[in-house]
Amino acid sequence: MSDTQFGLMQGQERSHWIRLRTLILLRWVAIAGQITAIIVAQYVYKLQLELGLCVLAVGVAVVGNLVVTLMYPENKRLSEFENFLMVLFDLLQLAFLLYLTGGLHNPFALLVLAPVTISAAMMGLRPTLIIGGAAIILVTLMAEFHFSLRTEQGFLLRVPDIFVFGNWTAIVIAILFIGAYSFRISAEIRSMSDALAATQLALSREQKLTDLGGVVAAAAHELGTPLATIKLTSAELLDELEDRPDLREDASLIREQADRCRDILRSMGRAGKDDLHLRQAPLSTVIHEAAEPHVNRGKTIIMHEAPLAADSLQQPTILRKPEIIHGLRNLVQNAVDFADSTVWIDAAWDHEIIRITISDDGRGYPSQLLGRIGDPFVRRRRMPSERKQRPEYEGMGLGLFIAKTLLERSSASLRFTNGSNPLPGLILPKDRLGAIVEVSWPRGKIDALHGENAVPKGENRKIEF
Numbered sequence: 001m002s003d004t005q006f007g008l009m010q011g012q013e014r015s016h017w018i019r020l021r022t023l024i025l026l027r028w029v030a031i032a033g034q035i036t037a038i039i040v041a042q043y044v045y046k047l048q049l050e051l052g053l054c055v056l057a058v059g060v061a062v063v064g065n066l067v068v069t070l071m072y073p074e075n076k077r078l079s080e081f082e083n084f085l086m087v088l089f090d091l092l093q094l095a096f097l098l099y100l101t102g103g104l105h106n107p108f109a110l111l112v113l114a115p116v117t118i119s120a121a122m123m124g125l126r127p128t129l130i131i132g133g134a135a136i137i138l139v140t141l142m143a144e145f146h147f148s149l150r151t152e153q154g155f156l157l158r159v160p161d162i163f164v165f166g167n168w169t170a171i172v173i174a175i176l177f178i179g180a181y182s183f184r185i186s187a188e189i190r191s192m193s194d195a196l197a198a199t200q201l202a203l204s205r206e207q208k209l210t211d212l213g214g215v216v217a218a219a220a221h222e223l224g225t226p227l228a229t230i231k232l233t234s235a236e237l238l239d240e241l242e243d244r245p246d247l248r249e250d251a252s253l254i255r256e257q258a259d260r261c262r263d264i265l266r267s268m269g270r271a272g273k274d275d276l277h278l279r280q281a282p283l284s285t286v287i288h289e290a291a292e293p294h295v296n297r298g299k300t301i302i303m304h305e306a307p308l309a310a311d312s313l314q315q316p317t318i319l320r321k322p323e324i325i326h327g328l329r330n331l332v333q334n335a336v337d338f339a340d341s342t343v344w345i346d347a348a349w350d351h352e353i354i355r356i357t358i359s360d361d362g363r364g365y366p367s368q369l370l371g372r373i374g375d376p377f378v379r380r381r382r383m384p385s386e387r388k389q390r391p392e393y394e395g396m397g398l399g400l401f402i403a404k405t406l407l408e409r410s411s412a413s414l415r416f417t418n419g420s421n422p423l424p425g426l427i428l429p430k431d432r433l434g435a436i437v438e439v440s441w442p443r444g445k446i447d448a449l450h451g452e453n454a455v456p457k458g459e460n461r462k463i464e465f
Contacts, residue, residue, distance in 0.1 A: 047151060279320055319446050327410070330403035346358075355438065359437075361434050
């Protein structure tokens with residue numbers, strides 16, 4: 001998948017997924033809470049507040065909400081910079097209100113975590129660091145500079161300095177921890193969402209190609225009879241028009257064009273009657289189809305099929321699923337990309353399992369990445385020599401994730417290892433020291449002739465218009 005195709009799913013563009021209306025509603029909720037807190041403090045607990053300045057602080061938020069509501073439509077989606085300005089405004093407004101109402105002596109000081117959490121959840125690293133740093137600076141300033149809270153009798157309400165320091169420490173730690181935690185989790189969610197979208201796009205493309213191949217093969221099969229009739233009739237006309245060279249030339253042209261149509265349909269369909277609805281194929285055929293795009297890329301691909309047991313000599317016929325073909329194709333592509341000269345594809349089966357092992361003679365998987373293979377956007381840093389050999393290749397770290405996801409959807413299990421340190425039970429020739437991936441299915445899950453997915457025998461259905 002190219003960078004152009006994937007550009008709309010990048011995390012940088014996800015800021016456009018946040019609607020302005022969502023932030024406006026959240027701000028109205030905050031405004032309602034601020035007004036309620038001021039009323040309760042002023043009229044229930046009789047605290048002496050700077051009421052005019054407090055009303056000004058809340059009024060600025062109200063005016064800001066009204067202005068953006070009138071200026072922009074409800075379906076307006078904010079850019080990352082616009083999101084940053086909105087959250088920064090909320091942080092400054094809240095800090096000003098806390099400055100008027102006791103600073104860190106006010107138990108509501110912990111609400112400065114809200115803008116930091118929102119920033120970490122929906123924006124990139126730089127805006128999040130700026131919002132978090134601004135929150136820490138404002139909290140530090142509020143510890144020293146603020147309007148003190150006083151009761152109706154004029155008594156000063158304050159907590160001991162050690163508790164102020166404790167509040168400051170707790171809030172700063174919470175800003176750092178919750179900000180980092182929220183950013184990390186949201187980044188993981190965005191990454192997985194992007195990768196799954198890419199997987200669905202790849203599967204959709206493979207499904208379309210499969211459907212197109214099925215239509216072409218069916219058309220080739222159905223058009224075979226009328227083309228044969230045209231060819232037979234034209235041959236009879238050639239015999240009967242010996243004395244009419246002008247008409248005989250036309251009949252010869254009809255025959256030639258019928259042969260040409262037959263050849264075109266054969267090259268397009270490839271399968272015809274031999275593949276029932278293109279839904280099933282021998283195991284070796286599916287493997288060859290998956291590896292076909294990478295056969296002529298300068299690396300030798302060696303394929304081998306053999307039974308695991310003497311009583312399972314017949315090669316299984318499996319379901320020709322797009323998930324299997326595309327998943328295996330990605331694994332073969334990865335092997336060809338990093339092999340020195342040779343890629344081996346070994347297929348084996350018995351009555352219980354079907355197994356495909358893909359190995360190469362390259363450098364293998366980096367040991368520090370073995371535990372993360374299958375995660376999205378995990379890429380191996382290429383050596384300068386590799387960049388010279390394939391300067392146009394710049395993977396996105398999605399190939400193995402897409403392959404693993406699609407193959408697991410078909411009930412496969414995958415194991416990744418290196419030939420220099422193979423997994424227990426995996427025995428391969430000593431010259432295969434590169435990357436190794438083993439894909440295995442319970443035979444009943446993909447066998448097209450036996451088990452739960454068995455396809456009944458019969459003729460291809462005719463296309464009805």
